Amino acid sequence: MNKNSNLSREVIGYFQDNVQLLIELTVEHVQLVGLAVIVAIIIGVPLGIYLTTNESLAGTVLNLAGVIMTIPSIALFGIMVPIFSVINQGIGFLPAFVALILYSQLPIIRNTYTAIKNVDPQIRDAAEGIGMKTSQRLFRVEIPNTLPVIMAGVRTAVVLNIGIGVIAAFIGAGGLGELITQGISRGNQEMIIAGSIAISILGISADIILRFIQTLLTPKGFT
Amino acid sequence: MITYENVSKVYNGEVKAVDDVSFHVEAGETVVLLGPSGCGKTTLLRMVNGLESITNGDIQIDGKSTSALNKIDLRRNIGYVIQSNGLFPNMNIEQNVTVVPDLLGWDRKKKGDRYNYLMDLVGLNPDQFRKRYPHELSGGQQQRIGVVRALAADPPVMLMDEPFGALDPIIRERVQDEFLHIQQEVHKTILFVSHDIDEAIKMGDKIALMKDGKLMQYDPPADMLSQPKNDFVSQFVGQDRTLKRLNIHTLADLVQVMDLNESDATIEETKELLVTSSLRDTLSLILDQQVRQIIVVDNKGNNLGAIDFSIVKDYLSTRGGTESLSFSS
Amino acid sequence: MKQELMTKIIKVVLTIAIVWFFYWALTNNYFAKLFESPNEFFVLLQQHMTLVGISSLLAVAVALPLAIFVTRPKFKRTEWFISNIVNFGYTIPNMAILALMMGILGIGFKTALFALFLYSILPVFRNTVAGIHSVNSNLIDAAKGMGFKPHQILLRVELPNAAYSILAGIRTAVVINIGATALASLVGGGGLGNWIFTGIKMFDNGILLSGAIPIILLALLTDLILRGIEILVVSKGTRV
Numbered sequence: 001m002n003k004n005s006n007l008s009r010e011v012i013g014y015f016q017d018n019v020q021l022l023i024e025l026t027v028e029h030v031q032l033v034g035l036a037v038i039v040a041i042i043i044g045v046p047l048g049i050y051l052t053t054n055e056s057l058a059g060t061v062l063n064l065a066g067v068i069m070t071i072p073s074i075a076l077f078g079i080m081v082p083i084f085s086v087i088n089q090g091i092g093f094l095p096a097f098v099a100l101i102l103y104s105q106l107p108i109i110r111n112t113y114t115a116i117k118n119v120d121p122q123i124r125d126a127a128e129g130i131g132m133k134t135s136q137r138l139f140r141v142e143i144p145n146t147l148p149v150i151m152a153g154v155r156t157a158v159v160l161n162i163g164i165g166v167i168a169a170f171i172g173a174g175g176l177g178e179l180i181t182q183g184i185s186r187g188n189q190e191m192i193i194a195g196s197i198a199i200s201i202l203g204i205s206a207d208i209i210l211r212f213i214q215t216l217l218t219p220k221g222f223t
Numbered sequence: 224m225i226t227y228e229n230v231s232k233v234y235n236g237e238v239k240a241v242d243d244v245s246f247h248v249e250a251g252e253t254v255v256l257l258g259p260s261g262c263g264k265t266t267l268l269r270m271v272n273g274l275e276s277i278t279n280g281d282i283q284i285d286g287k288s289t290s291a292l293n294k295i296d297l298r299r300n301i302g303y304v305i306q307s308n309g310l311f312p313n314m315n316i317e318q319n320v321t322v323v324p325d326l327l328g329w330d331r332k333k334k335g336d337r338y339n340y341l342m343d344l345v346g347l348n349p350d351q352f353r354k355r356y357p358h359e360l361s362g363g364q365q366q367r368i369g370v371v372r373a374l375a376a377d378p379p380v381m382l383m384d385e386p387f388g389a390l391d392p393i394i395r396e397r398v399q400d401e402f403l404h405i406q407q408e409v410h411k412t413i414l415f416v417s418h419d420i421d422e423a424i425k426m427g428d429k430i431a432l433m434k435d436g437k438l439m440q441y442d443p444p445a446d447m448l449s450q451p452k453n454d455f456v457s458q459f460v461g462q463d464r465t466l467k468r469l470n471i472h473t474l475a476d477l478v479q480v481m482d483l484n485e486s487d488a489t490i491e492e493t494k495e496l497l498v499t500s501s502l503r504d505t506l507s508l509i510l511d512q513q514v515r516q517i518i519v520v521d522n523k524g525n526n527l528g529a530i531d532f533s534i535v536k537d538y539l540s541t542r543g544g545t546e547s548l549s550f551s552s
Numbered sequence: 553m554k555q556e557l558m559t560k561i562i563k564v565v566l567t568i569a570i571v572w573f574f575y576w577a578l579t580n581n582y583f584a585k586l587f588e589s590p591n592e593f594f595v596l597l598q599q600h601m602t603l604v605g606i607s608s609l610l611a612v613a614v615a616l617p618l619a620i621f622v623t624r625p626k627f628k629r630t631e632w633f634i635s636n637i638v639n640f641g642y643t644i645p646n647m648a649i650l651a652l653m654m655g656i657l658g659i660g661f662k663t664a665l666f667a668l669f670l671y672s673i674l675p676v677f678r679n680t681v682a683g684i685h686s687v688n689s690n691l692i693d694a695a696k697g698m699g700f701k702p703h704q705i706l707l708r709v710e711l712p713n714a715a716y717s718i719l720a721g722i723r724t725a726v727v728i729n730i731g732a733t734a735l736a737s738l739v740g741g742g743g744l745g746n747w748i749f750t751g752i753k754m755f756d757n758g759i760l761l762s763g764a765i766p767i768i769l770l771a772l773l774t775d776l777i778l779r780g781i782e783i784l785v786v787s788k789g790t791r792v
Binding site for chain 1: 558559562582644645646649654727730734745751760768775
Binding site: 120122123125126127128129130131132133136140141144145219220 | 269272274294295296297298299300301303305306307308309310311312313314315322323326356372373382
């Protein structure tokens with residue numbers, strides 16, 4: 001009991017003493033995850049939309065994204081290191097960044113693809129029947145009606161990447177994982193616990209914020 | 224207005240979904256494409272605005288072949304209504320109604336005026352519905368909005384693919400009545416797909432009855448009922464539902480709301496029919512070639528007037544709705 | 553035709569990339585450790601599989617009954633509460649759970665096992681609940697109408713119809729677990745993660761890839777095998 005209250009006091013003390021560091025690491029973490037997801041959206045959403053017009057490729061791409069998802073994160077980072085060593089970027093931001101982009105592909109491509117596929121064929125028929133061009137149909141009907149589902153994919157990707165981003169600290173990508181990796185190697189418990197708490201808070205707040213954005217992006221006409 | 228010239232549709236070089244169909248639709252006419260499912264009626268409809276390609280033959284609108292026209296422009300000048308109403312869930316009612324004017328680049332004022340005019344036309348309050356979304360409306364209201372949307376850019380031609388098929392019988396009859404009323408005002412040339420002979424009789428100036436991609440008969444409803452060209456037609460128009468309906472209504476129901484013709488004492492081939500007789504018996508007597516005049520009499524033998532096919536038809540199309548529950552159950 | 557050609561080209565390019573990667577890794581002697589100490593490799597592999605196996609089994613043993621419990625009509629009210637706790641727990645990154653457990657339980661095999669077990673509960677729980685919920689209520693009604701007892705409804709109607717979803721949950725849990733176990737070496741749990749972290753620390757790609765590639769193959773192979781089992785076990789009538 002005494003030991004526990006001591007520990008919690010120490011952890012609180014750690015937070016108070018290291019506000020600056022925690023903010024810096026959080027910003028690093030958010031940057032890494034944010035940039036990776038933005039790039040993943042830029043690749044994944046158009047690809048997901050394109051795949052709805054190319055069935056044979058859709059299977060291959062979704063399977064590939066699924067296989068990537070199956071690869072354990074530390075092992076994928078492990079492969080990235082020697083590959084990026086070739087251009088002298090083996091340790092640091094770049095391999096982690098690329099790995100996170102890869103992990104984001106499955107939720108984003110899959111959600112975009114299935115959402116567009118699942119647009120009520122009657123609605124698509126109506127859009128075509130009243131004389132919308134393909135691009136008009138896409139931007140006025142299909143995307144607005146699938147935005148919540150696409151956004152759900154983005155949210156999954158972000159929350160997933162915040163967790164994986166912790167592991168990226170082992171290959172020198174920085175972020176809140178630093179606290180845990182250093183805490184483990186130094187045997188510093190307050191640091192480990194403070195890092196775990198900070199990451200959990202970041203993950204949960206990202207989830208809540210993105211859920212909120214998802215509601216904002218949901219057309220009012222949805223039930 | 225719309226001319227089908229030897230139109231055929233072949234899938235994968237084998238199945239003939241539409242087989243050498245030719246007919247002509249006059250301007251301002253409503254033609255119902257009728258037939259069992261899979262008979263090609265919907266394909267026939269969707270060929271007009273290029274949603275289905277034409278394998279052989281040609282469809283002309285106002286003498287211009289549709290194949291020569293730009294598909295997008297063509298579609299924007301043809302109203303299109305489908306069974307599930309096809310309203311866009313992400314757009315509110317005003318946006319849905321004015322979507323085609325918007326595509327055509329109308330200015331805001333013109334779109335707004337058009338919206339108000341059309342909503343008034345179908346008896347929906349424009350302001351009350353403006354900001355609401357499709358899912359907040361009842362099925363009947365949604366379907367009316369679907370019709371309004373098709374009328375938005377004032378296209379001369381309307382294509383309606385089982386527009387009222389998803390509605391329950393009471394609402395359906397009401398929306399049908401309303402639509403007939405609107406049509407009297409707007410005089411569109413309408414192609415209307417249906418699988419329901421009652422609806423076809425009620426809505427159509429002419430009926431094109433289809434089977435296995437072939438046009439079986441193209442005639443006004445009365446002719447189709449009285450002179451079916453072949454067994455299929457007589458079977459189809461004589462389906463149970465119509466007979467049931469004719470069985471349930473009596474002349475007594477009819478004379479309450481319809482005016483009968485003056486009887487003509489000079490006609491020899493006249494028969495009398497008791498006011499308690501069913502419309503089915505009445506109709507079979509009307510179709511009897513030996514009889515030229517039918518006089519309705521009450522229990523005391525008083526002459527109430529003469530009846531003919533058009534009175535029965537008008538009665539069924541206007542009064543049928545309120546009775547529909549009793550014979551659909 | 554053109555689309556299929558494109559798919560084929562992409563498949564060929566991918567295959568070439570993978571083959572090239574292995575060729576490149578081999579010529580650079582990146583699998584050195586694997587060839588040098590095969591015995592150590594098998595010890596680590598065994599540790600890895602033991603951790604994954606035991607923690608997954610425990611997770612299924614807890615999550616499955618828990619999911620069945622919250623979906624019983626009598627205890628319906630507990631579902632919201634329990635589901636939220638489990639979902640909330642899952643937003644905490646697995647690395648953080650491992651580290652926290654180390655703070656509480658110290659370093660060692662048991663710590664790793666417990667953390668992995670905790671982290672595997674959610675996928676099984678969530679998929680079982682979703683699977684049972686997705687069983688058509690008419691089926692349950694029909695079963696009641698035929699005189700099935702509650703446990704018969706569960707065993708003969710709900711679970712068989714939810715089997716696909718449940719097994720998919722177990723597969724997800726096991727595959728994630730294989731990756732998480734790679735982190736277990738940090739808290740003294742052993743396993744193939746040992747080589748990855750040693751490799752990173754010593755900047756030695758030969759040790760790094762000797763750990764990373766087998767873990768990837770293990771994950772992919774396990775995924776494949778469990779998918780195969782799903783196909784064998786799940787009734788043809790309920791497969792989607």
